[in-house]
Amino acid sequence: MTTISKDNELRQILDNTAAIQRDALNMTGWWHSIDLGNGAITPGAHQIEELRDNYAKFLLPDDLSGKRALDIGCWDGFYTFEAERHGAEVTSVDCWRPEKFFVARQALNSSADFHELSVYEVTKEKLGAFDVVFFLGVLYHVKHPLLALEQVCEVTRDVAIIETHQIDNLFETQHSAMAVMEFYELDELGGQYDNWWGPNTECLVQMTRAAGFVRVEVMRRQASRVVIKAYRHWNDQPIEASPSLKIVDVLNAVTLDHTLPRRGRHAVFALSVAGLPADATRDTVRVEIGGFGAKPVYVGAWGDQGNMQINVPVPPGLELGKNVVRVWNGTQLSNDFEIELVEGGQW
């Protein structure tokens, strides 16, 4: 990140843009421009070219057939219908019932499924898991952004596209790795009462990993917005297990016993591993539990046994019962270690 000074001019532009968009919305009632066929395009506050360009820059496969997609904060449904057009089976969620969504859905003969839910109510139990999750323009509207990202992660089985307002150009930081999030008590952002937090890009990336995603790519960054792609899987697993790396035991890092809950504040595991080189760190070591990647928070010596200890939070959305744990570091891949997951507390 370059050195940036607080840019009040940009804040003014954001206020003006928000006011213009509100006026446009009040005139037509549409937020999204949606191509209903036969030359009919809904008169959205956002132009269709802009929305199509946004979608293209997500770099999703052209063919989404056989994939389940979830559109959280769908509003009029541009991204719902666009993903459906590419073959996905789409579920849409918003915290209210956007009537234009239903108008467009009918006009398009769409089979998208709609649920009126708060983002905090989005769970695997209610909706199942999805290959692609859209979380576009929602994060800064929620009071508890990290909690929302945890819910997004729980229902994502491959990749989530997360788009938000960001404050890289609005806010001075001491150093580039400083992760900060600005608070809006009232209508300080864009004159709207439903804006709560603006993270910088670094904070967004760190929160997304802390929510349970293992890899994050910044796809697009504009003056005050950013798009990231967040993945549930590592992309560098060696093909064959090597006898030199062995998981000896998996313990609960909080309770120090073999009770392994799939969620809640005790869902952090300590792996005892033999054969991990002394220079391995949390940045080089990969963990996988039940098919999902998990990012170690600590890698170090395990007492004086000569083994190494890896502490890792349990990835969200795992099934109860038998699950396989694997570790790799560079070209070394461990054995499959089977654990039994039990239910945990909500928190």
Next chain:
Amino acid sequence: MSNRELREHVTQTGVEQNQMLLDGSWWHSIDLGGGLVTPGVHSLAELQNLYRSMELPDDLSGKTLLDIGCWDGFYTFETERHGAQVTAVDCWRPGNFFAAREALKSKAGFHELSVYDIAKEKVGASDIVLFMGVLYHLRHPLLALERVCEVTSDFAIIESHVIDKMRAGDEPAMEFYEFDELGGMYDNWWAPNVECMAQMTRSAGFARVELLYQSDTRAAVKAYRKWNDKPASISPSLIIRDVINATTYDHYFPRQGRQSFLSIWIEGLPRTARRWDVRVEVGGFGIHPAYVGPPGDPELSALMQINAPMPPGLELGKAAVQVWHSGELSNAFQIDLVEGAQW
């Protein structure tokens, strides 16, 4: 100290305190009587000094008090000594708390709960709530403050690590720690500046926030559920004409969830009234208006509109809504509160 020196100092202190705990220290020094003081990382003098800066009344008899994140229990036992009936909560079972409780023959209740599990339904409401040194250990600080507010009937004392001296700029903001960036500990997640802490506390539902003290890296605020300037008698010139739900535009009043937001239509409020000098009270709890201005509906142009969130922790059934401004108090307008959604 420079920003870098301050961060290094925090890390160094964290490492030293951890080592003391590993070597068998308690976290709190607690006077067990008979000249016996537990060997805490924090000295008795330091804790007593902190207790004094909380400015609690000397006599707490008849008061209920909740100590969230009690650890070894210094504040639990100190407030009990001053007469309060204390309930202590932590997210684990701190063995030393029970040892001290027995030694002191304390009657303090204990619940092992996550802060997010704290609800009026579970632990009741307390006159005073202590929330000392917990906020920055949480992944969802604003959600935790909402829980704190729900169980507070008079005031809460909220103490936290703060970053005012660690960054330039005074915008309300908090810093995120993905790993052990703060003090070398994995259970530190967010640290706000004082402005952010005050704004979050009001957004959680407290009516008034006062700064109690601030040092290089810590601060405490006193957060009140009630306004302190309510006029004694109703003035005929300020009249609430109607109260509606600001999200559903009808007379549905859920006490919680995303639709628990009020619009008050009021006669006699000057056009110049601003949201920071208009007071709203619902069911005895004060709340900050989010909006004060002309109503959206031109047919109501003789009135003013006040939008305010519902204060947390209200009982179901009848509740009075009252507004005051410049010494003028409105009528008490009855609304009927029903259960809402969790979110």
